[in-house]
Amino acid sequence: MRIAVAADSPDGIAAVLVDELTRRGHQVRPYGALRADDRADWAWCAEAAARDVADGRADQAVVCCWTGTGASIAANKVPGVRAALCADAYTADGARRWNDANVLALSLRVVSAPLLGEILDAWLAGAPSAEPEDRANIAHTGEIR
Numbered sequence: 001m002r003i004a005v006a007a008d009s010p011d012g013i014a015a016v017l018v019d020e021l022t023r024r025g026h027q028v029r030p031y032g033a034l035r036a037d038d039r040a041d042w043a044w045c046a047e048a049a050a051r052d053v054a055d056g057r058a059d060q061a062v063v064c065c066w067t068g069t070g071a072s073i074a075a076n077k078v079p080g081v082r083a084a085l086c087a088d089a090y091t092a093d094g095a096r097r098w099n100d101a102n103v104l105a106l107s108l109r110v111v112s113a114p115l116l117g118e119i120l121d122a123w124l125a126g127a128p129s130a131e132p133e134d135r136a137n138i139a140h141t142g143e144i145r
């Protein structure tokens with residue numbers, strides 16, 4: 001998959017995240033502190049990665065800041081984006097299954113390298129539920145403005 005990745009700092013699991021996605025065969029589109037020529041503020045780089053998803057330049061995105069909250073809020077401002085802040089694999093699986101989330105938000109501070117592996121396993125293997133009730137909820141959240 002083409003995965004846009006944004007981080008406002010090169011610290012925490014930022015570098016590990018890029019390496020891990022690349023190792024798994026994904027094409028990473030880096031933003032923020034992950035490349036030299038970009039604005040590294042969390043609101044701007046998370047939005048840039050989210051716009052890649054909304055505009056079809058990326059299949060998914062992972063947006064990171066120290067807490068993960070700002071990056072998830074910024075990404076969710078982009079129409080068509082459903083960003084989920086996940087700190088464990090169960091939440092990542094549920095975000096894909098019940099929310100059809102297309103952007104994973106992570107805390108650079110909280111997520112360790114082993115935990116990142118578990119979260120990515122669940123997120124990348126996850127798929128949206130086809131249950132009518134779940135689809136109705138997902139459609140409704142897309143309509144709320």
Ligand SMILES: O=C(CO)[C@H](O)[C@H](O)COP(=O)(O)O
Nearest residue numbers: 042065066067068069070071
């Ligand atoms: O978690 C964050 C936002 O939700 C930021 O990473 C945190 O606020 C640090 O940002 P800055 O280095 O610009 O002060």
